[in-house]
Amino acid sequence: MIKSGYKYEEMSDVLGKSVKAIRGRVFDYYLTERLDKVRAYIDNGQFGDNLPDRKIKYKRFMSDEDKEKIKVLLSMLAGEIKCVAKENSNVESEYADFWQKEYCTHWDSVKGCTANEKDCDSCTSFNRIEPQFCKRCGITFYERKSNDICKDCRAARIKQAQRKYAILNQRRM
Incomplete structure (x- = not known):
């Protein structure tokens, strides 16, 4: 018509x-x-x-495969941007002598000190990263982002999911 x-x-x-x-x-x-x-x-x-061709702003009209491709490409782009920012940032060399930065919630590997302090020795804004407890294995771990499980358990769960996926797909063939 x-x-x-x-x-x-x-x-x-x-x-x-x-x-x-x-x-x-x-x-x-x-x-x-x-x-x-x-x-x-x-x-x-x-x-x-x-x-x-659909632009990202029309993501809701895309097929599931196209949405997944967009998601992967955007995450790759974000990773590249962060890598370039780290390369162009001189923060690591400026704060190389200060080991405390790794335990402070105000530290960012690209921006440096987000509390605008000159160095870690004279810092009055130091805020230690809170300990977290893994729900899977029970260990205490330290990360800036809040997580329910530790890094090792996250990796083990991914490996477990990959094995399960491989077994389920092998049976279908």
């Missing part, structure tokens, strides 16, 4: 759907409600062919 030049109101009468529903479906596919643009996208194909 779009290729034949129908308007939304005419399609609504024929299909028995509201104009708003038809507009929404067209927008979900082609990211525009303008029928002339949609006709240009469809060209000689059928409705749903020749879809435009």
Whole structure:
């Protein structure tokens, strides 16, 4: 009907759907409600062919595979940005003599001291990282972010999940 030049109101009468529903479906596919643009996208194909590339702001219209690709690419980009920031930051060399920084909640490996202190020896804002207890193995561990389980147990759980995934997928084949 779009290729034949129908308007939304005419399609609504024929299909028995509201104009708003038809507009929404067209927008979900082609990211525009303008029928002339949609006709240009469809060209000689059928409705749903020749879809435009979706930007990240249209993530809700993407397939699950595309969403996963976007998630992976964004996390890779964030990691690269952090690596570049660490390389360009001279914080590690400035504070190299101060071992206390590793135990302070105000330390950031890119920005340095977030409490704006000159050095760790004369710091009056020192705040020790609180001990945390692992729910899985019961050890005490120290991390800036709050976690329920320690680093070793997180790695073990990932390995366990990978083994389970491999076993389940092996049975299906």
